[in-house]
Amino acid sequence: MSNEAVVVDVVRTPVGRGKPGGTLSGVHPVDLAAHVLQTVVDRNGLESAQIDDVLLGCVSQVGEQAMNIARQAVLAAGFDERVPATTIDRQCGSSQQAVHFAAQGIAAGAYDIVLVGGVESMSRVPLGSSLAGASPMSPAMRSRYPDGLVNQGVSAELIAQRWGLSRDDLDAYAAESHRRAAYAWQEGFFDRTVVSVPDAHDAVTDETVRPGTTAEKLAGLAASFRTEELAARFPDLDWRITPGNSSPLTDGASAALLMSAERAEALGLRPRARFRAFDVIGDDPMLMLTGPIPATRRVLDRAGLALDEIDAYEVNEAFASVPLAWATELGADRARLNPRGGAIALGHALGSSGTRLLGTLVDHLEATGGRYGLQTMCEGGGMANALVVERL
Numbered sequence: 001m002s003n004e005a006v007v008v009d010v011v012r013t014p015v016g017r018g019k020p021g022g023t024l025s026g027v028h029p030v031d032l033a034a035h036v037l038q039t040v041v042d043r044n045g046l047e048s049a050q051i052d053d054v055l056l057g058c059v060s061q062v063g064e065q066a067m068n069i070a071r072q073a074v075l076a077a078g079f080d081e082r083v084p085a086t087t088i089d090r091q092c093g094s095s096q097q098a099v100h101f102a103a104q105g106i107a108a109g110a111y112d113i114v115l116v117g118g119v120e121s122m123s124r125v126p127l128g129s130s131l132a133g134a135s136p137m138s139p140a141m142r143s144r145y146p147d148g149l150v151n152q153g154v155s156a157e158l159i160a161q162r163w164g165l166s167r168d169d170l171d172a173y174a175a176e177s178h179r180r181a182a183y184a185w186q187e188g189f190f191d192r193t194v195v196s197v198p199d200a201h202d203a204v205t206d207e208t209v210r211p212g213t214t215a216e217k218l219a220g221l222a223a224s225f226r227t228e229e230l231a232a233r234f235p236d237l238d239w240r241i242t243p244g245n246s247s248p249l250t251d252g253a254s255a256a257l258l259m260s261a262e263r264a265e266a267l268g269l270r271p272r273a274r275f276r277a278f279d280v281i282g283d284d285p286m287l288m289l290t291g292p293i294p295a296t297r298r299v300l301d302r303a304g305l306a307l308d309e310i311d312a313y314e315v316n317e318a319f320a321s322v323p324l325a326w327a328t329e330l331g332a333d334r335a336r337l338n339p340r341g342g343a344i345a346l347g348h349a350l351g352s353s354g355t356r357l358l359g360t361l362v363d364h365l366e367a368t369g370g371r372y373g374l375q376t377m378c379e380g381g382g383m384a385n386a387l388v389v390e391r392l
Contacts, residue, residue, distance in 0.1 A: 003106060003107050003108070003109050003260050003261075003262070004106075004107065004260065004261040004274055005102070005103035005104075005106035005107055005258055005259070005260065005261075005274065005275050006258065006259060006260070006261050006264055006271035006272070006273065006274045006275075006392065007256060007257070007258060007271065007272050007273040007274070007275075007358070007362055007389065008044060008257040008258065008259055008264055008269050008270070008271055008272060009040050009043065009044055009256065009257040009272070010040075010193055010254070010255070010256040010257075010355060010358055010359030010362060010363075011036050011039050011040050011043075011193055011194075011195050011254065011255055011256075011359070012036065012193055012194055012195070012252065012253065012254035012255075012352065012355070012356050012359055013032060013035065013036060013194070013195065013196075013197050013203075013252050013253050013254070014194055014196070014197070014203050014204055014205050014206050014207065014252070015206045015207060015208055015250040015251065015252040015346060015347035015349055016123070016200065016203060016207045016250060016251040016252070016347075017123070017207050017208060017248065017249070017250060017251070017347075018120075018121070018122030018123045018126075018127075018248070018249030018250045018251050018347075018349070019122075019123050019249065020123055022123050022207060022250075022251055023200050023203040023207045023251075024121070024123070024197060024200050024203060024251035024252065025121070025123035025124065025251060026199065026200060027121070027197060027199050027200050027251075028064055028121075028124070029058075029064050029065050029069065029119050029120070029121035029124060029125065029251075029253075030064065030065075030069060030072045030073050030076050031073075031076055031199065032119050032121060032197070032251070032252070032253040033056060033069060033070070033072075033073035033076075033117070033118075033119035033253045033255075034073045034074075034076035034077035035077075035195070035197060035253065036117060036119075036195065036253045036254060036255035037054065037073055037074065037077045037079070037115055037117065037255050038077040038078065038079075039195050039255070040115065040255045040256070040257050041077075041079075041115070041257075044257055044269060045267075046113070046257075046267075047080075048077070048078075048079035048080045048083055049079075049080040049082060049083065050113055051079070051083050051113050051114065051115055052110075052111040052112055052113055052114055053083075053084055053085065053086070053102070053105070053111060053114050053115075054070055054071075054073075054074050054079075054083060054084070054085035054086075054114070054115045054116075055070065055085070055086060055088060055098035055101055055102050055114060055115070055116045055117075056069065056070035056073065056085065056086075056087055056088065056095065056098060056116070056117050056118050056119060056351070057087070057088045057089070057090070057093075057094025057095035057096075057097065057098050057117070057118030057119075057350075057351040057352070057354060057355075058070075058087050058088075058089065058094060058118060058119055058120060058350075058351035059089055059091055059092070059094055059120060059127075059350040059351050059380075060120065060122075060125045060126075060127065060128075060129050060130050060350070061087060061089060061130060062125060062129050062130040062132075063124070063125050063129060064121065064124055064125055065119070065120075065121065065125045068085065068086065068087050069087050069119065070085035070086055070087040071084070071085040071086070071087075073085070073119070088101070089351075090280075090379055090383065090385065091350070091379040091380035091381060091383065092316060092318060092348070092350055092353060092354075092377050092378060092379045092380065093280075093316075093353075093354055093377035093378075093379040093383070093384065093385040094118055094350065094351045094354060095116065095117055095118030095254065095351055095352055095353065095354035095355040095356075096353075096354025096355070096357070096358070096375065096377050096385045096387070097280070097354065097385055098116040098117065098118065098354065098355070099116050099256065099258070099354060099355065099358060099387065100278050100280065100385060100387065101116075102114035102116045102258045103258060103275050103278070104278070106258060106259065106260050111260075112259060112260050112262075112263045113257070113258075113259045113260075113263060114258050114259070115255055115256070115257060115258075116255065116256050116258060116355060117253065117254050117255030117256060117352070117355045118253065118254060118349075118350075118351035118352040118353070118354060118355055119252070119253040119254075119349070119351050119352050120250075120251065120252065120253075120349040120350040120351040120352050121251045121349075122249040122250060122251055122349065122350070123249075123251050124251075126249075127249060127350075137149070145285075145286075147233075149285055149286055149288075150230075150286065150288075151225065152288055152289060152318065152319070152380060153224055153225035153241055153246070153319070154225050154230060154234070155286065155287055155288035155289050156225075156241045156246070156289060156318070156319035156321045156322065157225060157234070157237050157239060157240065157241050157321075158234070158237070158286070158287055159287060159289060159290060159319075159321040159322065159325050160240055160241065160321040160324075160325075161236065161237055161238075162287070162325070163321070163324065163325040163328050163329070165240075165320075165321050165324050165325065165328075166240070167219070167238075167240040168215065168219075169320075169324060170240055170241070170242075170245040170319075170320040170321060170324070171215040171218040171219055171242075171244060171245055171320075172215040173245065173320040173323070173324055173344075174213070174215075174218055174244055174245040174320050174344045174345075175213045175214050175215045175217075175218060177317060177320075177338065177341045177342050177343075177344040177345040177346075178209060178210050178211065178213035178341065178344070178345040179211075179213070179341075180338070180339060180340055180341035180345070181206070181209045181340060181341025181342075181345035181346050182209050182210075182211035182341075182345070184340040184341060185205060185206070185209060189340055189363065189364075189367065190206075190340075190360075190363070192363060193359040193360070193363055194206075206345075206346050206347060207250075207347075208248050208250060208345060208346065208347040209341070209345045209346065210345070213244075213345075217244075218242065218244035218245065221242040221243055221244045222242060223239035223240065223241060223242055224241055224242055224243055224246065225239070225241055226239040241319055241320075241321065245319065245320040245321075245344065246318070246319050246320070246344065247317055247318050247319070247342075247343035247344050247347065247348035248344075248347055248348070249348075250347030250348060250349045251349055252347060252349030252352045252356065253349070253352050254352045254353075254354075254355040254356045254359065255355060256355045256358055256359065261274070270392075271392050272362050272366065272391070272392060273362050273365070273373075273389040273390060273391050273392055274389065274390050274392055275387060275388070275389055275390075276303040276305070276372070276388040276389065276390050277299045277300075277302035277303035277387065277388045278299065278302070278385075278386070278387050279295045279298040279299035279302060279385070279386045279387075280295070280383065280384070280385045280386075281294050281295045281298065281383065281384055281386075282381075282382055282383050283382045283383065283384065284382050285381055285382035286382070287382065288378070288380065288381065288382045289318060289319070289321075289322045289378035289382075290325065290378070290382075291378055291379065291382060291383050291384025292315055292316075292322070292326050292376040292377070292378050292384045292386065293325070293326055293329050293330065294384075295376055295384040295385065295386035296326070296330060296374065296376055296386050297330075298386070299374070299376075299386040299387060299388055300374075300388070303372075303388040305372060305388065307330055307331070307332060307374075308333070309372060310336070310372045310373065310374045310388070311336065311365060311368065311370025311371055311372055311373060312336050312339055312361060312364050312365060312368075312370055312373045312374070313332060313336055313337050313338070313373070313374045313375075313376075314338060314342075314357040314358075314360060314361045314373065314374070314375040314376070315327075315337060315338060315342070315375075315376050316342065316343055316348070316353060316357060316376070316377045316378060317338060317342030317343040317344045317348075318343060318348060318378055320344060322378050323337055323338065323342065326376075339364055340360050340363075340364055346360075353377065354375075354377055354385070357375050357377070358375060358389075361373040361375055361389065362389065362391070365389075365391040366391060370391060371390060371391055372388060372389070372390055372391075373388070373389045373391070374386065374387070374388050375387050375389070
């Protein structure tokens with residue numbers, strides 16, 4: 001199929017802690033994004049003028065991440081000025097949505113070559129900066145949800161309660177995420193995808209991975225989201241979500257090169273994977289983070305596959321309760337779930353995470369000889385993206 005969309009390459013920066021002094025905190029987010037865009041073009045022997053569009057995810061589109069950061073990154077990368085770009089916000093799934101849009105555009109014949117990716121500098125543009133003291137709860141929203149919605153941490157607590165996940169369950173999962181991520185770094189599993197950032201003291205590894213993490217150490221951390229007001233509103237919660245079983249605030253950027261199979265062949269580039277199916281769905285905005293469950297069911301149906309035919313699942317670890325509830329509900333094999341660790345260890349630079357997961361998934365399928373991979377992201381407001389890739 002000449003318009004079949006394929007993955008040719010994926011790169012990402014190491015992740016830095018999203019606070020002053022983090023390894024990437026001295027780098028402007030435009031330059032972070034420009035670095036991965038330029039890297040993927042250079043290492044595949046392309047001229048920037050060959051690119052039809054650049055689609056980047058970014059959540060906090062304010063301050064240094066304002067004014068269509070995708071276009072700013074294209075210019076900062078030195079690309080031909082005729083290369084267009086746009087910035088996408090589907091919350092945590094922003095760069096995964098960029099992948100969906102690009103692949104669908106290729107399949108429709110609208111694109112031949114697209115760069116997709118994302119960026120978030122949570123040290124320089126803190127989470128929530130775009131609110132500036134305002135509330136998105138309009139009168140019509142308050143009419144529909146008179147008790148108000150909650151932040152994602154409380155949603156993670158509600159999920160843990162509904163699926164009967166104990167504090168021990170959450171901390172054990174988080175410790176395993178760090179163990180898997182540390183092992184992956186030790187064995188060089190990220191070497192192909194991670195590119196150093198010269199202006200960040202040549203940062204080459206993820207600053208957030210803690211090899212010595214144990215469930216026993218995590219057990220001493222206090223709950224992150226309990227307040228007196230929330231405790232009164234949710235008297236049955238025992239407040240088990242902590243910094244240790246949540247993804248840390250991070251800085252990072254990632255980019256992927258997608259093109260039609262026909263164009264890849266013409267350019268002599270080897271496709272690494274193709275897309276079998278996509279899904280995006282809305283779900284309960286109070287629980288907020290449960291969307292990956294129905295999204296997975298629908299994307300598997302569209303792919304004509306059963307979950308046990310999938311060799312690896314990347315389910316974003318915004319909080320430990322999210323992948324655990326997903327695995328419990330779907331009866332998933334935990335050994336295939338985030339096999340190289342997830343966002344609890346590797347960080348969650350919001351706009352960048354979708355293409356970071358894609359690179360991890362494709363790398364893992366190639367290293368293990370797996371055929372199919374599934375990726376799904378929970379998203380603010382109660383949404384989720386899901387896709388299935390097939391290794392080539």
